[in-house]
Amino acid sequence: xxxxxxxxxxxxxxxxxxxxxxxxxxxxxxxxxxxxxxxxxxxxxxxxxxxxxxxxxxxxxxxxxxxxxxxxxxxxxxxxxxxxxxxxxxxxxxxxxxxxxxxxxxxxxxxxxxxxxxxxxxxxxxxxxxxxxxxxxxxxxxxxxxxxxxxxxxxxxxxxxxxxxxxxxxxxxxxxxxxxxxxxxxxxxxxxxxxxxxxxxxxxxxxxxxxxxxxxxxxxxxxxxxxxxxxxxxxxxxxxxxxxxxxxxxxxxxxxxxxxxxxxxxxxxxxxxxxxxxxxxxxxxxxxxxxxxxxxxxxxxxxxxxxxxxxxxxxxxxxxxxxxxxxxxxxxxxxxxxxxxxxxxxxxxxxxxxxxxxxxxxxxxxxxxxxxxxxxxxxxxxxxxxxxxxxxxxxxxxxxxxxxxxxxxxxxxxxxxxxxxxxxxxxxxxxxxxxxxxxxxxxxxxxxxxxxxxxxxxxxxxxxxxxxxxxxxxxxxxxxxxxxxxxxxxxxxxxxxxxxxxxxxxxxxxxxxxxxxxxxxxxxxxxxxxxxxxxxxxxxxxxxxxxxxxxxxxxxx
Amino acid sequence: xxxxxxxxxxxxxxxxxxxxxxxxxxxxxxxxxxxxxxxxxxxxxxxxxxxxxxxxxxxxxxxxxxxxxxxxxxxxxxxxxxxxxxxxxxxxxxxxxxxxxxxxxxxxxxxxxxxxxxxxxxxxxxxxxxxxxxxxxxxxxxxxxxxxxxxxxxxxxxxxxxxxxxxxxxxxxxxxxxxxxxxxxxxxxxxxxxxxxxxxxxxxxxxxxxxxxxxxxxxxxxxxxxxxxxxxxxxxxxxxxxxxxxxxxxxxxxxxxxxxxxxxxxxxxxxxxxxxxxxxxxxxxxxxxxxxxxxxxxxxxxxxxxxxxxxxxxxx
Numbered sequence: 001x002x003x004x005x006x007x008x009x010x011x012x013x014x015x016x017x018x019x020x021x022x023x024x025x026x027x028x029x030x031x032x033x034x035x036x037x038x039x040x041x042x043x044x045x046x047x048x049x050x051x052x053x054x055x056x057x058x059x060x061x062x063x064x065x066x067x068x069x070x071x072x073x074x075x076x077x078x079x080x081x082x083x084x085x086x087x088x089x090x091x092x093x094x095x096x097x098x099x100x101x102x103x104x105x106x107x108x109x110x111x112x113x114x115x116x117x118x119x120x121x122x123x124x125x126x127x128x129x130x131x132x133x134x135x136x137x138x139x140x141x142x143x144x145x146x147x148x149x150x151x152x153x154x155x156x157x158x159x160x161x162x163x164x165x166x167x168x169x170x171x172x173x174x175x176x177x178x179x180x181x182x183x184x185x186x187x188x189x190x191x192x193x194x195x196x197x198x199x200x201x202x203x204x205x206x207x208x209x210x211x212x213x214x215x216x217x218x219x220x221x222x223x224x225x226x227x228x229x230x231x232x233x234x235x236x237x238x239x240x241x242x243x244x245x246x247x248x249x250x251x252x253x254x255x256x257x258x259x260x261x262x263x264x265x266x267x268x269x270x271x272x273x274x275x276x277x278x279x280x281x282x283x284x285x286x287x288x289x290x291x292x293x294x295x296x297x298x299x300x301x302x303x304x305x306x307x308x309x310x311x312x313x314x315x316x317x318x319x320x321x322x323x324x325x326x327x328x329x330x331x332x333x334x335x336x337x338x339x340x341x342x343x344x345x346x347x348x349x350x351x352x353x354x355x356x357x358x359x360x361x362x363x364x365x366x367x368x369x370x371x372x373x374x375x376x377x378x379x380x381x382x383x384x385x386x387x388x389x390x391x392x393x394x395x396x397x398x399x400x401x402x403x404x405x406x407x408x409x410x411x412x413x414x415x416x417x418x419x420x421x422x423x424x425x426x427x428x429x430x431x432x433x434x435x436x437x438x439x440x441x442x443x444x445x446x447x448x449x450x451x452x453x454x455x456x457x458x459x460x461x462x463x464x465x466x467x468x469x470x471x472x473x474x475x476x477x478x479x480x481x482x483x484x485x486x487x488x489x490x491x492x493x494x495x496x497x498x499x500x501x502x503x504x505x506x507x508x509x510x511x512x513x514x515x516x517x518x519x520x521x522x523x524x525x526x527x528x529x530x531x532x533x534x535x536x537x538x539x540x541x542x543x544x545x546x547x548x549x550x551x552x553x554x555x556x557x
Numbered sequence: 558x559x560x561x562x563x564x565x566x567x568x569x570x571x572x573x574x575x576x577x578x579x580x581x582x583x584x585x586x587x588x589x590x591x592x593x594x595x596x597x598x599x600x601x602x603x604x605x606x607x608x609x610x611x612x613x614x615x616x617x618x619x620x621x622x623x624x625x626x627x628x629x630x631x632x633x634x635x636x637x638x639x640x641x642x643x644x645x646x647x648x649x650x651x652x653x654x655x656x657x658x659x660x661x662x663x664x665x666x667x668x669x670x671x672x673x674x675x676x677x678x679x680x681x682x683x684x685x686x687x688x689x690x691x692x693x694x695x696x697x698x699x700x701x702x703x704x705x706x707x708x709x710x711x712x713x714x715x716x717x718x719x720x721x722x723x724x725x726x727x728x729x730x731x732x733x734x735x736x737x738x739x740x741x742x743x744x745x746x747x748x749x750x751x752x753x754x755x756x757x758x759x760x761x762x763x764x765x766x767x768x769x770x771x772x773x774x775x776x777x778x779x780x781x782x783x784x785x786x787x788x789x790x791x792x793x794x795x796x797x798x799x800x801x802x803x804x805x806x807x808x809x810x811x812x813x814x815x816x817x818x819x820x821x822x823x824x825x826x827x828x829x830x831x832x833x834x835x836x837x838x839x840x841x842x843x844x845x846x847x848x849x850x851x852x853x854x855x856x857x858x859x860x861x862x863x864x865x866x867x868x869x870x871x872x873x
Binding site: 051053059061062068070148150151152153154155204205209210224225226227228230246248250251252253254256257260261263264266426427428429430431432433434435436437453460466468472473474475 | 587588589590592593594595596600601602603604605606608609612613637640641642643648651652655707710711714715718721722723724725727728729818819820821823824827828830831834835836
């Protein structure tokens with residue numbers, strides 16, 4: 001059983017920490033450090049030198065970037081393949097396989113968002129020497145929509161019609177409806193080679209899926225299953241770099257063992273889940289290592305099931321929210337690292353609304369809210385209204401000790417306002433199955449994100465058309481329904497104007513903050529570490545993993 | 558001999574079928590499935606998840622899925638791993654080497670030291686050595702492996718820097734000495750517990766033997782104590798060890814879940830954990846059948862070897 005727990009622990013979304021004050025200092029320091037370091041950093045080597053060993057707590061196993069995979073698989077994809085464009089830490093899309101990012105201004109997107117035209121970069125070759133052309137892009141988009149292919153997601157892609165190759169380096173298509181998040185979805189869609197996958201009898205089982213050929217900075221070298229994957233530099237990469245000769249992704253499933261290997265220097269970096277919170281204070285003092293808390297787009301939230309009578313009333317959720325001692329959770333349980341938040345959008349997003357009413361821990365106010373709403377204290381001090389007791393179970397992944405502590409704090413706080421919470425935890429493979437996607441939970445404590453890749457559009461999480469258990473498609477598992485939200489979400493998707501969209505998403509965040517279909521606790525900032533002397537490591541909240549710019553890494557010597 | 562073998566193989570077939578039905582049922586009746594981790598990341602919509610489940614055939618009734626799996630297995634097709642996208646047999650094969658290396662070395666070490674401690678404890682029963690060995694064995698058996706593994710890493714890798722903190726070899730090196738260096742830590746951790754087990758078995762087996770009449774006869778004939786011990790006592794005391802070794806065979810190849818995880822050892826134990834966590838049905842079923850076969854093979858081998866070693870129970 002302890003083995004299963006261990007495994008469950010591995011599959012949870014995020015974790016670690018650092019004290020709040022230190023974090024702010026570190027955050028600012030890291031930024032300043034990056035700036036000033038750039039001035040002093042040694043220039044990249046002229047050739048390709050050395051290797052880097054990246055320690056990962058999950059094993060990448062999916063190498064066809066169009067098939068279902070998890071975040072750690074993307075570490076491989078973004079180094080072996082390229083997308084048309086890629087977001088930088090500020091959220092700007094930087095062209096990769098495309099020569100420029102299509103916009104309304106440059107004419108790439110026209111006809112009210114229905115016509116798209118992309119000019120592609122010339123002189124790009126696949127790792128096997130074949131030239132990259134618009135045919136590859138057309139093939140990739142069509143493969144995603146082909147009926148038999150186990151595509152990861154058709155979100156956005158299913159709107160694409162009439163793909164036309166207008167020349168070796170120009171492609172155009174039409175969209176069934178205007179859909180601005182498609183730009184971000186394409187940044188996460190890696191282009192695969194037509195000359196290889198096109199010939200495979202079944203792309204689901206092609207040999208390519210275990211020996212990928214891409215256009216990216218690193219070429220696939222070998223994989224020792226259960227242990228590591230190695231890559232060699234792509235000498236013909238079309239962008240500057242890579243400067244490393246070799247890169248290795250080492251799989252170390254136990255976070256404590258991963259930290260030990262980071263300490264002893266057997267791995268050069270530890271990213272993703274990174275360094276467990278309890279080692280943070282020790283880790284920052286390690287000689288020859290740099291340890292930084294890097295904000296991620298994931299939020300720790302309480303997700304109520306809004307169809308549960310006890311949780312369907314806004315006043316109840318507001319009262320529960322007021323009775324959460326957020327600061328205690330962050331400081332005591334999470335070593336003070338993560339930043340409390342009021343929004344579903346990460347603070348770094350251009351759509352983030354900084355003017356949301358701040359949360360206050362106020363038991364008296366919570367009690368008053370419930371009194372006013374007609375919830376009367378009954379037997380054992382538990383409130384009731386119209387025969388419905390204020391009772392529910394809060395579930396999370398078993399074995400995540402840190403979340404279990406959080407549950408206990410919540411239980412104590414909510415007891416004070418006459419709300420009875422029970423703990424009902426399950427292993428990861430169970431909780432994220434039917435229980436989650438068919439909305440069978442009463443409330444969840446979960447780390448998740450509310451955006452479309454890097455686009456701020458949260459339609460799949462908040463739209464009334466995204467409730468699977470009501471026949472919808474999406475991830476609105478709390479079953480939130482609000483006509484104004486639906487209207488705003490639709491307007492946000494059809495607009496390509498950032499100012500206009502910002503206004504829409506600011507309003508959306510106000511509504512969500514008021515109605516609390518999710519109770520936000522904090523935004524994660526996992527602790528990552530690397531060896532001193534490694535130049536070019538740059539956290540990117542808009543990338544899935546901080547190996548996003550591995551082509552720019554090198555060792556100072 | 559021939560009919561004995563045929564009977565055993567027949568029994569094994571029936572047992573394997575039962576094991577597969579129970580295993581398949583438990584695995585599939587447990588809530589969750591191979592797609593739940595994708596639901597957790599939120600990147601795939603429900604439509605995507607349903608479509609992939611359909612494409613993978615996960616939406617069909619369980620008996621149909623079982624029948625298909627069994628039919629393929631009978632034809633030698635163990636299926637393709639959901640997690641690794643490779644044939645299950647190849648996935649198992651790629652993890653066997655690491656496990657065999659670790660388990661064989663630690664078992665040999667444990668058997669040698671354990672048997673020696675057991676013999677010594679038996680002939681000097683209730684001596685200081687015997688008492689220490691007994692207490693030591695109890696302590697070793699009670700120490701949780703994951704804790705002891707972490708202590709070994711903390712002391713010898715992080716503190717003293719003598720041993721690597723896990724892995725099977727240094728990536729890019731992989732020389733004989735490098736592999737041996739990496740083997741020491743996990744080998745000690747695993748050997749500790751099994752040494753205790755072996756020493757207890759050997760001690761009781763030896764105690765049993767030295768009270769027999771033929772030992773007294775040998776003594777009365779004036780045979781030197783050394784010869785009595787090694788030619789008469791130890792040889793007979795080792796007989797039950799054959800059975801234990803035979804039953805130990807599956808452990809050799811199924812790996813050590815905890816030690817392999819703590820020491821980042823890419824063996825079968827880790828593969829099993831990863832596959833269970835992923836709900837990688839074909840691989841879990843493959844490992845289950847593989848281990849069940851080993852258990853049956855191990856006990857068959859033990860019976861046959863017993864007959865070879867002990868003429869009294871040789872099967873006609």
